Amino acid sequence: MSIIAPSILSADFAKLAEDIAHVERGGADWIHVDVMDGHFVPNLTFGPMVVQAVRPHTQLPLDVHLMIEHPERSVAEFAQAGADRITVHAEACVHLHRVLHMIREQGLPAGVALNPATPLAAVEHVLDDVDLILIMTVNPGFGGQQFIPHSADKVRQLRRLLRERGRDEVLIEVDGGINAETAPLIRAAGADVLVAGSAVFSETDRAAAIHALRPGGEASA
Numbered sequence: 001m002s003i004i005a006p007s008i009l010s011a012d013f014a015k016l017a018e019d020i021a022h023v024e025r026g027g028a029d030w031i032h033v034d035v036m037d038g039h040f041v042p043n044l045t046f047g048p049m050v051v052q053a054v055r056p057h058t059q060l061p062l063d064v065h066l067m068i069e070h071p072e073r074s075v076a077e078f079a080q081a082g083a084d085r086i087t088v089h090a091e092a093c094v095h096l097h098r099v100l101h102m103i104r105e106q107g108l109p110a111g112v113a114l115n116p117a118t119p120l121a122a123v124e125h126v127l128d129d130v131d132l133i134l135i136m137t138v139n140p141g142f143g144g145q146q147f148i149p150h151s152a153d154k155v156r157q158l159r160r161l162l163r164e165r166g167r168d169e170v171l172i173e174v175d176g177g178i179n180a181e182t183a184p185l186i187r188a189a190g191a192d193v194l195v196a197g198s199a200v201f202s203e204t205d206r207a208a209a210i211h212a213l214r215p216g217g218e219a220s221a
């Protein structure tokens with residue numbers, strides 16, 4: 001499976017609807033929405049009002065990545081605003097199991113994200129409670145950073161762990177520094193969902209940029 005999720009962190013915020021329509025026409029599968037609070041990460045982006053504002057402008061699922069402290073306080077609000085799936089950071093949740101169930105109680109698939117320095121052990125005891133695990137391939141907070149090469153080993157280990165635990169249907173998402181060069185490596189390691197911000201929005205031909213991230217697409221990049 002190869003799901004491409006352009007991150008609107010790299011879109012033009014003054015014409016978000018237009019940029020989202022452009023990647024939707026270009027073959028994107030999901031729209032990735034980076035929510036940053038200026039505390040958990042050193043940057044500030046969108047809140048639920050922006051999710052609500054973009055919701056009518058696309059048919060694609062809104063994949064909401066919460067890089068915020070106390071995500072349990074905001075899960076219901078983002079769900080009501082139109083999020084189609086919500087991912088919280090393990091590092092931001094004292095009661096991760098409870099927060100994952102709060103997301104599922106909103107009727108949404110629950111995701112957990114791990115920073116590059118966070119071991120896979122952080123999700124070992126919630127594998128039955130997640131639908132997606134997001135392996136950060138950069139330190140969260142900014143677009144346009146360099147892919148951390150060790151991330152491929154982490155994805156490979158996670159795929160093995162999911163298989164051993166009979167949870168192979170859990171999606172593995174990767175986020176940060178994904179481009180035509182890193183996409184094949186990380187897909188081969190077992191990633192299902194590729195988030196890409198700058199690699200898609202820095203190109204005028206978004207369809208070609210999305211195609212370049214798909215299997216075989218790198219040849220035409």
Ligand SMILES: O=C(CO)[C@H](O)[C@H](O)COP(=O)(O)O
Nearest residue numbers: 140141143144176177197198
């Ligand atoms: O979560 C994120 C950053 O914290 C973004 O989704 C990510 O950085 C995408 O940007 P790029 O593809 O340019 O690295």
Ligand SMILES: [Fe+2]
Nearest residue numbers: 007034065175
């Ligand atoms: Fe993200």
